[in-house]
Amino acid sequence: MRRIFRLCGLLAGVFILSGCVVVGAPPPPERPRLRHEDPATVAMDTDPAELFAWYLDSARLLSAWRFREGRLSVQRLKLATLPPEMEFLVGDLGRLLLKEGSILEAADGWLRDAAHLIAAGRPEEARRLLAQMSAYLRRGEVLFDDVAEAMEDLARRTRIRELPADSPQRQAYEELLRVAARVRALLTASRTAAIDTSSAAAFAGLLPIDTRLEIDEPVPAYPGRRLTIRGRAVEQAPIPSGRAVRLWLDGVLIGRFPLGPFSMSLDLPPATLPGAHALIARVEARGRYLGAEARRTLTVTRLAPAVRLQTPAYGIAPGLLTLRGEATSQLSLVGDGTIAARLGPAARETSTDREGRFILGLAVPPNLNLVGLETVAVDVRPREPWHAPAGTLGRVFIINLVSLFLASFVLPVLGAVYVLWRSMGVRAGEATLPADVVTVLAPSGAEPPRLKVSPAANTVAQIYVEAQRLIARASGIAIEPDMTMREFLARSQPVVRSAAFEELTLLAERAVYSAHRPGQTVNRRAAGLLERIREDAAHGHG
Amino acid sequence: MVTARFLGTVVFLTVAAVTVVLWVLPSSTDYSPSNPRWNGLRSVAREHGATGIDSFDALPSGANTVLVVIPFLPPTAAEVTRLLGFVAAGGTLVLMDDFGAGNAVLEGLGVETRFAGQPLADGLFNHRSARLPRIIDIVPSPLTAGVELLVLNHATAISPLGSLRAVALSSAVSYLDTNDSGRRDAGEPKGPFPVAAVGRIGGGSLVLVADSSLLLNAMLPLGDNRRLAANIFALGGAHPRVLLDEAHLPRRPLDAAKAGLRAGREIISLPLAAFILTTAALAIPLMSLYRPARR
Numbered sequence: 001m002r003r004i005f006r007l008c009g010l011l012a013g014v015f016i017l018s019g020c021v022v023v024g025a026p027p028p029p030e031r032p033r034l035r036h037e038d039p040a041t042v043a044m045d046t047d048p049a050e051l052f053a054w055y056l057d058s059a060r061l062l063s064a065w066r067f068r069e070g071r072l073s074v075q076r077l078k079l080a081t082l083p084p085e086m087e088f089l090v091g092d093l094g095r096l097l098l099k100e101g102s103i104l105e106a107a108d109g110w111l112r113d114a115a116h117l118i119a120a121g122r123p124e125e126a127r128r129l130l131a132q133m134s135a136y137l138r139r140g141e142v143l144f145d146d147v148a149e150a151m152e153d154l155a156r157r158t159r160i161r162e163l164p165a166d167s168p169q170r171q172a173y174e175e176l177l178r179v180a181a182r183v184r185a186l187l188t189a190s191r192t193a194a195i196d197t198s199s200a201a202a203f204a205g206l207l208p209i210d211t212r213l214e215i216d217e218p219v220p221a222y223p224g225r226r227l228t229i230r231g232r233a234v235e236q237a238p239i240p241s242g243r244a245v246r247l248w249l250d251g252v253l254i255g256r257f258p259l260g261p262f263s264m265s266l267d268l269p270p271a272t273l274p275g276a277h278a279l280i281a282r283v284e285a286r287g288r289y290l291g292a293e294a295r296r297t298l299t300v301t302r303l304a305p306a307v308r309l310q311t312p313a314y315g316i317a318p319g320l321l322t323l324r325g326e327a328t329s330q331l332s333l334v335g336d337g338t339i340a341a342r343l344g345p346a347a348r349e350t351s352t353d354r355e356g357r358f359i360l361g362l363a364v365p366p367n368l369n370l371v372g373l374e375t376v377a378v379d380v381r382p383r384e385p386w387h388a389p390a391g392t393l394g395r396v397f398i399i400n401l402v403s404l405f406l407a408s409f410v411l412p413v414l415g416a417v418y419v420l421w422r423s424m425g426v427r428a429g430e431a432t433l434p435a436d437v438v439t440v441l442a443p444s445g446a447e448p449p450r451l452k453v454s455p456a457a458n459t460v461a462q463i464y465v466e467a468q469r470l471i472a473r474a475s476g477i478a479i480e481p482d483m484t485m486r487e488f489l490a491r492s493q494p495v496v497r498s499a500a501f502e503e504l505t506l507l508a509e510r511a512v513y514s515a516h517r518p519g520q521t522v523n524r525r526a527a528g529l530l531e532r533i534r535e536d537a538a539h540g541h542g
Numbered sequence: 543m544v545t546a547r548f549l550g551t552v553v554f555l556t557v558a559a560v561t562v563v564l565w566v567l568p569s570s571t572d573y574s575p576s577n578p579r580w581n582g583l584r585s586v587a588r589e590h591g592a593t594g595i596d597s598f599d600a601l602p603s604g605a606n607t608v609l610v611v612i613p614f615l616p617p618t619a620a621e622v623t624r625l626l627g628f629v630a631a632g633g634t635l636v637l638m639d640d641f642g643a644g645n646a647v648l649e650g651l652g653v654e655t656r657f658a659g660q661p662l663a664d665g666l667f668n669h670r671s672a673r674l675p676r677i678i679d680i681v682p683s684p685l686t687a688g689v690e691l692l693v694l695n696h697a698t699a700i701s702p703l704g705s706l707r708a709v710a711l712s713s714a715v716s717y718l719d720t721n722d723s724g725r726r727d728a729g730e731p732k733g734p735f736p737v738a739a740v741g742r743i744g745g746g747s748l749v750l751v752a753d754s755s756l757l758l759n760a761m762l763p764l765g766d767n768r769r770l771a772a773n774i775f776a777l778g779g780a781h782p783r784v785l786l787d788e789a790h791l792p793r794r795p796l797d798a799a800k801a802g803l804r805a806g807r808e809i810i811s812l813p814l815a816a817f818i819l820t821t822a823a824l825a826i827p828l829m830s831l832y833r834p835a836r837r
Contacts, residue, residue: 034614034792035696036695036696036755037673037696038580039669039670039693039695042669042674045724046665046668046672048665077666081666081668081676167727168732250707273684273742275685276683277682277683278683297682
């Protein structure tokens with residue numbers, strides 16, 4: 001009970017003191033407020049009225065004959081976060097807008113083709129194309145009504161008309177209505193132009209002039225090396241606009257060319273990071289001439305040189321290990337590059353020569369763990385920016401003189417320890433004999449005991465001890481510590497005559513003092529003799 | 543005598559209990575590399591083997607080192623000088639800031655680029671809230687390989703961009719919420735704004751991210767944030783050494799205590815201290831066995 005009280009007191013003390021430590025801790029100093037929140041628990045807070053600003057940008061692109069960009073813009077709304085009740089409506093509106101954009105693009109193309117056919121003196125083919133286009137545009141007008149209806153529904157749901165007139169969302173909505181009206185007018189004008197070939201030719205003459213711009217797929221480039229970029233810009237105009245193609249790499253203007261095929265070579269800056277880089281060519285719009293843009297991804301990479309390493313078959317530790325090798329590359333020689341070699345704790349640096357070859361002496365320390373087949377690592381850090389660091393591994397057999405010396409010293413010691421251990425083990429085996437046996441078999445001056453006693457001999461000896469006790473009890477003859485088995489037999493025989501004890505004494509003598517190891521037969525014989533001795537001892541004679 | 547022993551035991555057990563609790567208890571401090579909650583950096587620290595550093599005194603040099611600095615607290619002029627030396631020697635400095643002291647670092651580095659310091663919002667492209675904008679305009683670059691979408695958390699914009707190159711831009715309907723109204727109002731700057739940029743300074747690289755929360759445990763799985771983090775660290779090569787500046791992060795008393803314990807562990811792991819402790823650990827039980835014979 002007292003112990004329980006002490007334990008409770010101890011716990012209470014620890015608790016109180018811990019509390020004091022916690023309470024006594026200084027309060028955290030005032031810091032600037034952190035601004036972030038758990039995205040898993042953040043409250044829904046989106047503004048669907050912003051949809052009109054986005055649709056406005058998409059509609060502007062479509063009405064400016066930038067059909068592909070307009071469609072991409074509409075498709076990006078898939079990434080928007082909307083209230084669940086508006087998701088279906090916005091999805092539906094997006095599909096309608098995409099179809100409308102496709103119709104506009106197709107109508108534009110067909111109208112231009114029809115104009116070319118008329119100019120080429122093929123009016124029948126142009127008429128067929130215009131008829132097809134007219135039907136297609138009728139579908140576009142129906143779709144446009146659907147778009148307008150969906151837009152009106154969206155305006156109701158977002159209450160866009162209730163926003164202040166100067167709010168950006170409201171202004172975007174108003175502007176969107178104006179752009180939509182222009183698109184509607186374009187559809188109507190296109191359908192009207194499709195009535196006959198002369199109207200189509202006249203209308204096509206009013207269409208903006210298309211500009212096509214392409215950049216050839218660039219080959220992988222290397223920092224610090226020359227890069228060639230090719231492309232072409234074509235405008236379908238009777239009178240050249242005189243505009244220029246501007247070329248940007250990672251937002252930096254790198255070239256300016258007249259329209260037509262263009263090509264430029266530049267040395268990529270040595271510090272250019274490996275990876276993807278943006279290559280953009282642009283022709284600005286001017287008057288009736290449409291602008292154009294082409295994008296390519298330029299992959300900048302670095303080439304790892306091939307490293308060949310020659311290592312000697314073996315090395316001595318401590319000693320100097322001579323490594324030879326060569327770094328080669330398809331791009332250029334790997335001259336004056338840094339070579340770093342490592343073997344365990346040993347490390348050394350050197351440089352390649354102008355051809356990329358190197359010879360390096362590595363001082364191998366006498367570390368005990370450096371022995372046998374070891375790995376040599378060689379890293380190459382080229383000087384050229386277009387080369388990436390490279391490395392290779394070699395194997396060398398290390399003969400460690402320190403280990404050898406220690407082994408030659410330790411092995412004999414271990415041998416001696418083993419011999420000593422064996423001898424101590426036998427002594428320990430002797431010590432396992434029963435105390436009685438040791439007493440009885442105490443060495444005499446005339447006959448020293450054998451050291452090796454087998455377990456079988458131990459059994460015979462124990463049987464003998466048991467028999468000896470029986471005879472001693474029956475004869476009343478005390479067992480002396482320095483008495484031999486034969487002496488005890490000689491003393492006891494006159495009193496208790498037992499032929500069995502005589503035979504057992506001989507067996508025990510042979511088992512304990514001779515090199516003979518008794519087997520199971522001897523053990524059984526000894527056990528049988530013990531039974532007979534019991535009877536002899538009981539009757540007082542043999 | 544018994545009272546003294548009792549008090550000694552109480553004090554010893556208290557110190558041991560407090561030490562164990564301080565060591566085991568996870569930090570809940572924002573941006574802490576040992577914080578496993580939503581606002582910690584444990585995921586990124588574990589995934590990239592980031593090592594926390596408490597000062598810039600011994601910044602390693604070399605192209606394979608990437609140092610992430612979230613300047614919640616302003617660095618000193620000497621610290622900025624060390625950062626400049628680190629980048630000039632070929633290191634990669636990743637500066638992630640929104641409303642902190644990032645501009646002081648940029649000024650010290652001698653670049654014209656600045657963090658706008660105004661909250662970036664996007665009412666349309668966002669993760670549930672306008673303050674968690676989705677970044678959908680990704681420019682091809684070594685930082686953005688495999689990145690199509692990023693999610694920010696109470697971020698700002700990079701403006702002006704200066705000589706750096708924008709690699710991620712907010713949407714055209716994003717805006718800087720200068721009056722903190724939560725809605726785009728007339729006169730507020732409209733996107734797209736650069737939110738991540740990269741450039742070269744001396745022999746090293748400077749990466750700017752206009753959001754200090756991009757690497758938080760809860761933000762890493764959103765969009766391609768994890769991929770962006772991997773790309774940023776890959777600027778240090780195949781086996782980069784990632785360091786995380788903890789000196790300019792918010793810190794609570796628990797973190798200070800943990801730092802103290804870590805320092806203590808480092809001291810006792812020194813060979814001499816370890817030898818003394820081992821000797822003492824062996825000697826004390828042996829001394830208790832030795833008792834002079836009583837007469």
